[in-house]
Amino acid sequence: MNINEAIDLLKENGYKATGKRKDILNYFADSDGYRTAKDLIKFLEKKDDAVSFDTIYRNLHLYNEVGILETTELNGEKHFRMNCTHHHHHHFICNKCGKTKEIEVCPMDEVTRSLANYEIDGHKFEIYGLCPTCQ
Amino acid sequence: MNINEAIDLLKENGYKATGKRKDILNYFADSDGYRTAKDLIKFLEKKDDAVSFDTIYRNLHLYNEVGILETTELNGEKHFRMNCTHHHHHHFICNKCGKTKEIEVCPMDEVTRSLANYEIDGHKFEIYGLCPTCQ
DNA sequence: TTTACAAATCGTAATGATTACGATATGATG
DNA sequence: CATCATATCGTAATCATTACGATTTGTAAA
Structure with missing residues (x-):
């Protein structure tokens, strides 16, 4: 945005x-x-x-x-x-500088199947580490 | 444990x-x-x-x-x-009672490929909502 | 079992982030 | 440009967490 x-x-x-x-x-x-x-x-x-x-x-x-x-x-x-306004995605987040990189993978479709009687309101998928610059 | x-x-x-x-x-x-x-x-x-x-x-x-x-x-x-000591997995977490249900899906293998020059230290995958009891 | 002592706990004070409040300032609308 | 609800200011209050000196308690050796 x-x-x-x-x-x-x-x-x-x-x-x-x-x-x-x-x-x-x-x-x-x-x-x-x-x-x-x-x-x-x-x-x-x-x-x-x-x-x-x-x-x-x-x-x-x-x-x-x-x-x-x-x-x-x-x-x-x-x-x-x-906030990111375009398509749904997740983030790699650098532990040092806080910068993010978009991750296209989202496993929610697969997950929903195994939670039949559960009401799902949201989810979080984040990868942490060091970006190329901060290593 | x-x-x-x-x-x-x-x-x-x-x-x-x-x-x-x-x-x-x-x-x-x-x-x-x-x-x-x-x-x-x-x-x-x-x-x-x-x-x-x-x-x-x-x-x-x-x-x-x-x-x-x-x-x-x-x-x-x-x-x-x-802490869970057995095999790697993630959790559905009930927003009301805090109870968890194990989720076997983990998309990290797929993700790693798209983060070639990044050093990955950890990741979090959580699903939030209401468990059958709390709905 | 007793002793000795480092580690753990207690009760409370200090810290630090966040929230709340009455007084003042400011953007939006006519 | 006048009005007024909304936003901001400066500071005080709150709340969770951390820190501290004094006391207690596991542990392991005697």
Whole structure:
């Protein structure tokens, strides 16, 4: 997802596109990988753009709700990345830099068969390790 | 893993098998699903067995390190369950009761081929939903 | 079995991330 | 450009987890 799509999504859901919200979107749009709340705070502080915790966390949750960000837990910390809007896929995630690579394989069709009486709401398939650059 | 295997594992690693450690092991051995630190604390309080936070968290980490417990994040909370010692497999996890069902499918062979220059350290494949009992 | 001692636990204080709140500022709409 | 609901600010409160000095307890040797 790019910034414009994200802003549209905000407006569609009745939320304002404020300066702070755009700053946060810019950060994730340029990241191309998983980042923590702390990463974001550091980034905003560097550009002399003091942001209240309230604003950070409120918007991270909001973005997750409306589908702008997706989230996962890496090494005990919550991480966020821009949501992928195209076809269904999964990710390799680098433990060092947080960058991701798309994985096309998804075994859910096979799995569903063996869970006949179960109600399936979601699934997670992630591969962890080091990307070529971080090795 | 059962309690005796867990105690052996502790001793092999040079740790003592104390009363509190056995209480904690008993809880997870009887659970057959994912439980939080809070669940454990509640359980121990009920049986009039006051346990310090220090003891709870120190041992949860220890058990995770030596391979007695495995951990995952569910609905924003860290959960633990007795580790499976037999063949490699994954889990369906009930969002309500935390109980698990084994899934034999694992797509890692297929995936490895598409990650030639990546160093793979681990992977996670989990299916979430409601078990037949909780629907 | 007793002793000795390192390891484990206790009770509580400290930490750190996240959430909450009243006051102020700001985007969107007419 | 005026209005007002929404968003943000600065800070305080909360909650889970971690840390610490004092005390207790397994373990293994005597």
